[in-house]
Amino acid sequence: MTERRRSFLRNGWTWIQLAAAATLCYPLFRFVRFQVPKKPRLVKVEKQLKVGDVYLDQEFVLFHDAADTWAVSRTCTHLGCRLNFSEKDHLLICPCHQSMFTTRGERVAGPAKRNLPLFAVERISEGNGKGYIVSL
Numbered sequence: 001m002t003e004r005r006r007s008f009l010r011n012g013w014t015w016i017q018l019a020a021a022a023t024l025c026y027p028l029f030r031f032v033r034f035q036v037p038k039k040p041r042l043v044k045v046e047k048q049l050k051v052g053d054v055y056l057d058q059e060f061v062l063f064h065d066a067a068d069t070w071a072v073s074r075t076c077t078h079l080g081c082r083l084n085f086s087e088k089d090h091l092l093i094c095p096c097h098q099s100m101f102t103t104r105g106e107r108v109a110g111p112a113k114r115n116l117p118l119f120a121v122e123r124i125s126e127g128n129g130k131g132y133i134v135s136l
Ligand code: FES
Pocket: 076, 077, 078, 079, 080, 081, 094, 095, 096, 097, 098, 099, 110, 111, 112
């Protein structure tokens, strides 16, 4: 009987030690998983777009109309395939599972659930030439 009690107490003490160690290490694990926000990567487009022009990059599509210039990600929000731009439909279409997005990145159809991210675009027109800087 006393042997069972000793065994129970020994096991209980082990569990208490493990719980204390986990409690003390939790802040350390959270610190290790802490992620520093990454700096935006700047991509220069050395091309002056006319109204209605579309510029395709590996990672984004740059649109220009009379009022605005904007960049939309080319990475599908479903599983990450690279989107193609359909000039006929004026949509971004995923070749993998046919998700469709407007030129403003809004999801229209397909298995993707989220809209495409938009990137900030800055127009440059002096010094280093003409074009745009896109912040990815
Ligand atoms: S990866 Fe684009 S719809 Fe599946």
